[in-house]
Amino acid sequence: MTEAHIRLRPLTQPEFDQWITRQEAEYAELIIESGAMPPAAAREKARRDTERTLGAGLDTPGQFLFRVLAGEEPVGSVWLAVPGPDDPAMSWVYNVEIDEAHRGHGYGRQAMLLAEEESRARGMTSIGLNVHGKNTVAISLYDSLGYAVTAQQMKKPL
DSSP states (O other): OOOSOEEEEEOOHHHHHHHHHHHHHHHHHHHHHHTSSOHHHHHHHHHHHHHHHSTTGGGOTTEEEEEEEETTEEEEEEEEESSOSSOTTEEEEEEEEEOGGGTTSSHHHHHHHHHHHHHHHTTOSEEEEOOOTTOHHHHHHHHHTTOOOOOOOOOOOO
16 A cells, blocks of 8 residues: 555546546447447447536536546546436446556555545435446455445356
């Protein structure tokens, strides 16, 4: 675990412009890897979902996009919706990502705890997220932070 002070600050417009392009592409890749749909359809779904969820960019109501800072050094990002899509008292972590060069230092754990603080400060009583089944590092982190599985999808190739 690192000793650096971790904090969240809102993304700037230039940071958002870089982040949104990468976020949409990575989301499409997750859909493709899941086998849910072919590449062209996955990219179109990612584009539509991104437009629906973040249609006004940084000014989209209820969507909070943060840069994770260790001291003054950017090390990752957090996307938090308050409230989340299904429950008016639950916030939703759409994405938490620590830059590859900074992984393994406890920043992800600290970023999640800060997302919980942001949620509480906005009156939320719970926080939710999705995690892809192959992301065992994230699953382990969420388990250690007290998150419980509330739904599970399974698939078997034929």
